[in-house]
Amino acid sequence: MAFSDTLDTSKKATALRNSARRKRSQAQFIRWLLLFAGGIAMIMPIVFMLSTSFKYPFEVYNLNLIPEEPTIENYTYVLEDGRFFGWFTNSLFIATITTICNVLFDSLVGYVLCKYTFPGRYIIFIAILSTLMIPTEMLVIPWYLMSSAFGWLDTYWGIMFPGLMTAFGTFLMKQFFETVPDDFLEAARIDGLNELQIWWTVAMPLVRPALAALAIFVFLGNWTAFIWPLIVTNSQEMYTLPVGLTTFSVEAQVEWELIMTGAAISTIPTLIVFLVFQRYIIRGVVMAGLKG
Amino acid sequence: MTTVSLNNLVKSYGDTQVLHGINLDIQSGEFVVLVGPSGCGKSTTLRMIAGLEEISAGDIRIGGDVVNDMEPKERNIAMVFQNYAIYPHMTVRKNIGFGLRTSKLSKDEKDARIDEVSGILELTDLLDRKPNQLSGGQRQRVAIGRAMVRDPAAFLFDEPLSNLDAQLRTQMRLEIKKLHQRVGNTIIFVTHDQVEAMTMADRIVIMKDGHIQQVGTPFEVFYEPANIFVAQFIGAPSMNMLNGIVKGETIALDNGTSVPVPTTKLNENQKVAVGLRPDALLVQEGEGLFSGEVSVIEPLGTDTLAYVKVGEKEVIAKASGRTPPAIGDTVNLHAAPEAIHLFDAHTGEAIR
Numbered sequence: 001m002a003f004s005d006t007l008d009t010s011k012k013a014t015a016l017r018n019s020a021r022r023k024r025s026q027a028q029f030i031r032w033l034l035l036f037a038g039g040i041a042m043i044m045p046i047v048f049m050l051s052t053s054f055k056y057p058f059e060v061y062n063l064n065l066i067p068e069e070p071t072i073e074n075y076t077y078v079l080e081d082g083r084f085f086g087w088f089t090n091s092l093f094i095a096t097i098t099t100i101c102n103v104l105f106d107s108l109v110g111y112v113l114c115k116y117t118f119p120g121r122y123i124i125f126i127a128i129l130s131t132l133m134i135p136t137e138m139l140v141i142p143w144y145l146m147s148s149a150f151g152w153l154d155t156y157w158g159i160m161f162p163g164l165m166t167a168f169g170t171f172l173m174k175q176f177f178e179t180v181p182d183d184f185l186e187a188a189r190i191d192g193l194n195e196l197q198i199w200w201t202v203a204m205p206l207v208r209p210a211l212a213a214l215a216i217f218v219f220l221g222n223w224t225a226f227i228w229p230l231i232v233t234n235s236q237e238m239y240t241l242p243v244g245l246t247t248f249s250v251e252a253q254v255e256w257e258l259i260m261t262g263a264a265i266s267t268i269p270t271l272i273v274f275l276v277f278q279r280y281i282i283r284g285v286v287m288a289g290l291k292g
Numbered sequence: 293m294t295t296v297s298l299n300n301l302v303k304s305y306g307d308t309q310v311l312h313g314i315n316l317d318i319q320s321g322e323f324v325v326l327v328g329p330s331g332c333g334k335s336t337t338l339r340m341i342a343g344l345e346e347i348s349a350g351d352i353r354i355g356g357d358v359v360n361d362m363e364p365k366e367r368n369i370a371m372v373f374q375n376y377a378i379y380p381h382m383t384v385r386k387n388i389g390f391g392l393r394t395s396k397l398s399k400d401e402k403d404a405r406i407d408e409v410s411g412i413l414e415l416t417d418l419l420d421r422k423p424n425q426l427s428g429g430q431r432q433r434v435a436i437g438r439a440m441v442r443d444p445a446a447f448l449f450d451e452p453l454s455n456l457d458a459q460l461r462t463q464m465r466l467e468i469k470k471l472h473q474r475v476g477n478t479i480i481f482v483t484h485d486q487v488e489a490m491t492m493a494d495r496i497v498i499m500k501d502g503h504i505q506q507v508g509t510p511f512e513v514f515y516e517p518a519n520i521f522v523a524q525f526i527g528a529p530s531m532n533m534l535n536g537i538v539k540g541e542t543i544a545l546d547n548g549t550s551v552p553v554p555t556t557k558l559n560e561n562q563k564v565a566v567g568l569r570p571d572a573l574l575v576q577e578g579e580g581l582f583s584g585e586v587s588v589i590e591p592l593g594t595d596t597l598a599y600v601k602v603g604e605k606e607v608i609a610k611a612s613g614r615t616p617p618a619i620g621d622t623v624n625l626h627a628a629p630e631a632i633h634l635f636d637a638h639t640g641e642a643i644r
Contacts, residue, residue, distance in 0.1 A: 183377040186344050191442070192365035192394035205381040 046267075052260040060256045074261040084262065086237060087244030092269060094160055094229075094240060095222040101164040102218040103211050109165070110173030111199050115185065125174070131167045140231055147232055154234045163222055169214050176210035177203060212280035219273045223266070241266045293320045294355040294368075294445035294478055296341060302349035303336050303502075310336055311502045313350065323472050323479045327489040328499035328525070334482045337499075338448050341480065342371050355445055365394070370439035371448040375455060376431045378423050384410070384434050385419040391442040409441045412474070429460045436471070446478040453488060465491055486526050490514065498522050520640040523567050523633055529597065532568045532607040535637060537561060543634075547603030549582050554632050555643065563637035568607070570597060572631035575611035580626035582607070586617045600625060 052060055053074055055067040062068075078084050113125050143162050144153075152158030180203055188198045204211070229240040236247070241262065248258040296318040303311035311333045318324050326334040339345040341352055343364035351358050359367050370391065378387045388409060392402045410416045413433045423431055432452060439447055449468075453461045469492050472479055483489055489496045490510045498505045498513060498521075505525075506518035517523035517531075524530045536543040538558045542550040543566060551566060558564065573581075575598055584602035589611070596616035598609050600623060609625050617623050634643040 181375060181377070183373040183375055184379065186342075186364075187371065187373060187377040187438075188390075189344070190342060190364040190369070190371050191391045191438075202379060205379070208381075 049260045049263055052257055053264045055257055057255070057257055074257045075265075078258060078261045078265065083236060083239075083244060083247075084241075084265075087239050087241045088266070090156075090239065091223055091241040091266070094156060095219050095269075097156075098160050098163045098222045099215050099219045101160075102166055102169050103215055105165040106169030106214060107173040107177075107204060107207070107211065108199065109170045110175075111177050111203055113170070114174045114177035115180075115182070115203075128167045128170050132171070136227065140228055143228065144231055153232060154238050156238075158232045159229050159238070159240065162228060163218070163225070166218070169218065172214055173207065173210060176207045180206045209280050212277035216274060216277050220270055223270055293476060295320050295353070296446055296478060296480065297353040298337070298341075298350065299353070300350040301337065301340065301347065301352065303333070303340060303345065304348040309348075309502065311340075311348075314502075314504055316497060316504065316507065318478060318480065321476045321478055323469075323481065323492060323494045324497060325481045325483060325489040325493035325495075326497045326499060327483055327486055328505075329484060331501075332499040333502040334484075334497075334499050335450055338371075338450055338480060338482045341367075342369060342448050343367050368445040369448055370442055370444040370446075371450065372432075372435045372439050372452045374451040376423075376435040376452075378431055378434050378438065380423050382422070383419065384415055384421050384423070384426070384437075387423070387434050388415070388419075388437040388441050391438050395442070405441050405443075409437045412440070412471070413437045427460075428456050429464055432456065432464055433467075436468070440475070444477070446480065449479065449481040451483055452481075453483070454485070461488075468492065487528065490526065496526075498525060500525075516642070516644070517567075517633065518642055520565055520567070520635045523635070523642075527569055529570050529608050531633070532570060532573060533635075534566045534568075534605060534607070535563070536566050537563050545603075545605075547582075547605040549603060551581055551632060552629065554629050555634065557643055558634070564643065565635040565637050565640070567633035567635060568627055568631060569633075570608040571595075571610045572627050573607060573609040574626045575600075575609050575617055575623045576626045578624060578626075580624040582625045583622060584625070586619055586621045586623055589616055589619060591616060598623065 047065060051065050051067060054070045054072065055062075056069060056071055056073075059067055059069070109128070113121060113128075139162070147153050147158045147161075152161065184202050184206065185198050188202045193201065224242055225240065226242045230243045230246075233239055233243060236244070239247075245259050245262040245266075248255040248262065296316075298314050298316040301311055301314040302309065314333075314337060316324075326337060328334050336345060340347055341354075343359070343362060343366075347360050352360060354367055354369065379390065382390065385406060389402060389406045392405065395402065397405070406419075407416070410419055413436060415430070415433055415437060418426060418430060418434075423434065426434065435452065452468075453464050456464060465488060468479075468481075472492075481488075481492060493510055495507060495509055496513050497507050500521050506513055506522045508516070508518075513522055513526050517526065520533065524533065534545045534547055536545040536551070538544075538553060538560055539550070540560070542552055543558075543564060544550045545566060582600075582602040584600040584607070586598050587601050587606065588599040590597040590599075591613065594613045596611045596613050598611045598617055599606055600609050602625070607625070609623075611617055611623070635641065636643055
């Protein structure tokens with residue numbers, strides 16, 4: 001082959017490589033652009049919430065992100081309002097208890113459905129799963145009748161009882177327990193542990209990422225729950241935070257700056273929960289990736 | 293140390309019977325290996341001894357006591373699993389000490405036991421590590437340590453070396469054997485690897501389709517196989533097997549050759565299978581048992597395996613490692629008369 005031919009071939013190869021590289025960087029650029037747009041769409045409501053919480057009422061309907069006259073008066077007002085602290089405590093108590101109950105009960109039921117063979121196991125699992133198909137709006141009437149009959153209206157128990165165990169959590173935990181090799185449980189059985197000890201000492205630590213994910217879902221779900229607490233509570237003392245915040249919206253006007261301030265404060269516990277548990281979730285993803 | 297006896301042990305899953313009346317007596321301090329292909333029932337047998345599988349019929353006795361209805365923890369046995377089953381969220385110390393959780397020993401006594409076992413298994417420097425910081429061999433030692441710490445009457449090993457690479461497997465094989473010599477406990481070891489069985493066992497139990505084929509020392513199962521299955525399962529490469537028919541003083545083989553009749557227990561026209569181990573069928577000069585053309589050679593260092601076409605059949609023979617035959621060479625194959633194994637062609641049982 002002549003030298004000029006070799007040179008031509010080399011130039012063509014370089015051109016092809018450059019073209020491929022250009023296409024790759026274009027695709028990369030489009031990906032980044034889409035992600036950026038998605039990120040903006042996700043973060044804008046939070047930015048507006050924070051921005052509004054630092055505005056005076058007259059400025060609320062201006063869509064400027066940075067308040068012209070920033071103020072912390074809304075925070076002072078909300079925090080000094082005794083009711084807010086009560087609602088916050090109610091929400092924290094209810095979300096914490098339901099989270100603990102879900103982590104315990106969902107994992108216990110999921111573990112039994114996954115690791116034990118007994119007649120009717122499949123039917124029970126399907127029955128639990130089928131409750132996922134029923135929307136909450138349809139359930140509130142029987143829940144209300146039940147609460148009324150048992151005298152649970154306007155009580156913590158009344159707010160909490162429908163969420164102490166969830167079909168989703170049971171399903172999630174059952175699926176995670178599938179990944180725990182039976183050898184671990186059998187080894188513990190030979191070492192003399194009883195079934196409850198095996199669940200608690202051996203199986204539960206092995207599904208910690210799933211427990212963390214479940215804890216986050218349940219905590220957030222209960223922290224932001226609105227319809228059921230609104231229906232089951234009558235007195236302001238029993239309101240949860242989302243229900244309590246609506247009292248800032250009265251017939252004459254909606255005090256958006258106060259609602260946004262309350263909402264901004266109410267995100268703090270959810271952020272803490274996420275920050276505490278996210279390392280388990282990330283570790284879980286890493287472990288799943290490394291599994292041989 | 294204890295004895296373990298299996299009497300007419302049967303296991304069924306619904307209508308499917310997977311163990312068909314296993315009888316086996318294991319002496320105190322004996323190292324017994326259950327070996328066989330996948331699905332032969334060896335792991336099921338072990339799990340029944342451990343109490344992890346229910347017994348459909350028959351008895352299991354440990355130390356003379358029937359343990360059929362006892363929980364695993366009441367049988368005073370320890371088990372090492374194929375995937376180690378050491379808990380990833382616990383340190384080596386906690387893993388080893390896990391077996392003592394339900395023990396009534398004081399904390400100091402428990403610590404002393406853990407230290408003693410970790411010393412024997414050379415794990416002392418690793419006690420504060422988590423399993424993911426250990427190599428495969430170290431994890432295996434932790435699993436053995438957890439079994440040892442309870443000082444059980446018998447150890448059960450369920451294919452514990454199959455997840456290790458070849459080099460580590462050889463090393464661990466040796467370590468387990470040394471450990472047995474040191475502690476002297478009864479060991480029941482399950483494997484599908486006949487090399488593991490041969491190298492470690494006092495006695496080997498060869499199983500197939502839920503039946504015991506032969507129980508014997510490594511020497512016995514290698515040199516005196518009870519049937520064609522055992523003859524071909526034990527030894528690598530597998531024993532050459534040629535079909536033949538007794539004609540006077542010789543056995544006419546279906547590859548067109550013949551061998552002399554080595555025993556008087558044969559009848560005229562009896563159909564037999566003639567077995568010859570590759571390492572007993574030697575490529576040598578001079579007229580031998582057969583001759584044929586070399587189709588493939590496998591150099592192994594000291595020796596070379598030669599695949600020789602004799603008539604329509606191919607047999608494996610051993611040749612010199614230094615001066616191996618070339619592919620296409622015609623070679624003579626020699627075998628000593630005592631190296632010829634005979635089996636009944638219909639039943640597969642050995643004829644001696």
